Amino acid sequence: GAGVSQTPSNKVTEKGKYVELRCDPISGHTALYWYRQSLGQGPEFLIYFQGTGAADDSGLPNDRFFAVRPEGSVSTLKIQRTERGDSAVYLCASRDGAPNTEAFFGQGTRLTVV
Amino acid sequence: AQSVSQHNHHVILSEAASLELGCNYSYGGTVNLFWYVQYPGQHLQLLLKYFSGDPLVKGIKGFEAEFIKSKFSFNLRKPSVQWSDTAEYFCAVNAGEDSSYKLIFGSGTRLLVRP
Numbered sequence: 078g079a080g081v082s083q084t085p086s087n088k089v090t091e092k093g094k095y096v097e098l099r100c101d102p103i104s105g106h107t108a109l110y111w112y113r114q115s116l117g118q119g120p121e122f123l124i125y126f127q128g129t130g131a132a133d134d135s136g137l138p139n140d141r142f143f144a145v146r147p148e149g150s151v152s153t154l155k156i157q158r159t160e161r162g163d164s165a166v167y168l169c170a171s172r173d174g175a176p177n178t179e180a181f182f183g184q185g186t187r188l189t190v191v
Numbered sequence: 192a193q194s195v196s197q198h199n200h201h202v203i204l205s206e207a208a209s210l211e212l213g214c215n216y217s218y219g220g221t222v223n224l225f226w227y228v229q230y231p232g233q234h235l236q237l238l239l240k241y242f243s244g245d246p247l248v249k250g251i252k253g254f255e256a257e258f259i260k261s262k263f264s265f266n267l268r269k270p271s272v273q274w275s276d277t278a279e280y281f282c283a284v285n286a287g288e289d290s291s292y293k294l295i296f297g298s299g300t301r302l303l304v305r306p
Contacts, residue, residue, distance in 0.1 A: 080234075110293060119195075119281050119296030120235075133291045168235070172292060177242040179225065180294065182235035 079103075081183035083169050089189045090159055098154040098186045102171030109152050110180060111144055112168040120168050126152060127174065159190045193218040195284050197297035204272050205305050212267040212300050214256075214282030221287025224265040225294065226256055230278045238280075241265065252276070274306045 082101040090096050102109050107128055112120035122136040126146045134144075141159075146152040156163055166187050170180040196215045204210060216222060226238040239250025246258040256267045265282060279301050283294040 108292065112294075112296075117298070119197075119283075119298050120294070122293045122295070125291045125293050127291075133293060136293075170235075177223070178292075179237050179240050180292065181237075182227075184234045 081169055081171050081181055083167075083183040083186050085186060086184060087187045087189075089191060092159060092161060092190055094159055096156050096159055096188065098156075098167050098188070100152045100154070100169030100171075100183060102150065102152070102169070103173075103181055104150075105173065106171035106181075107149065107174035108172040108180075109146060110170040110172075111152070111154050112170065114166045114168055114185070116165075123154070123167075156188075159188075161190045164188055164190045193284060193286060193295045195282055195295050195297035197280075197282055197300050199300045200298065201301050201303070203303045203305065206274055207271050208304075210267070210269040210272045210276070210302070212280055212282075212302070214265045214267065214297060215263050216265070216282075216284045216295075217263065218284065218286055223285040223287055223292070224256070224258055225283040225285075226250065226254070226265075226267050227281045227283060227296075228278050229281070229299075235281065238267070272302075272304050274304050276302060277304045278302060 084099045109126040111123040114120045125133040129149045141157045144154045166185040168185045170182045172180045194217045198213045224241040227235045282297040
């Protein structure tokens with residue numbers, strides 16, 4: 078597609094529930110990132126995929142968070158047993174993988190845990 | 192650990208005023224530097240980037256930034272702002288040795304330009 082697409086744009090869930098957030102990167106981009114942006118803060122890195130593998134997951138806050146990218150394109154961020162503190166905008170970005178290139182961001186998914 | 196500081200959280204200017212937004216980072220090695228902008232209701236968009244070469248970088252919409260290595264700074268400037276520049280601006284850094292190109296962002300500066 079023309080840009081990075083994220084669905085849903087908004088998600089409201091109850092505390093303790095499981096949620097999945099989807100990211101469809103720019104076609105051909107091998108690098109994919111997930112970031113989380115809390116109110117009044119800049120985006121914080123969660124996880125980086127190069128192709129199908131998670132090359133760096135050092136930003137995932139705990140084991141309730143998991144992400145996959147099984148075919149090297151679409152990625153899903155999964156959050157188990159959601160907590161109110163997980164409420165944030167989850168951003169996906171992709172990059173073409175070549176050196177010295179920038180990342181392109183999606184619109185984000187606003188997750189609200191009630 | 193790397194960090195990015197944007198000291199101005201809110202800036203209010205009148206149209207045609209000059210703009211300078213501060214960005215300082217903490218990392219002693221080679222860095223790649225970025226400014227992203229988020230217009231109301233829109234996604235983050237790249238304004239400009241620095242990887243190497245001329246430390247004065249020109250971006251879109253008349254923005255520029257200067258990398259001053261000795262000051263660990265990458266301040267954003269525009270000589271004359273417009274109402275349409277109202278947005279949130281984020282400085283971001285990536286360690287040059289980090290082949291992931293993952294970004295460390297500042298907390299952002301909200302710019303309001305009064306017509």
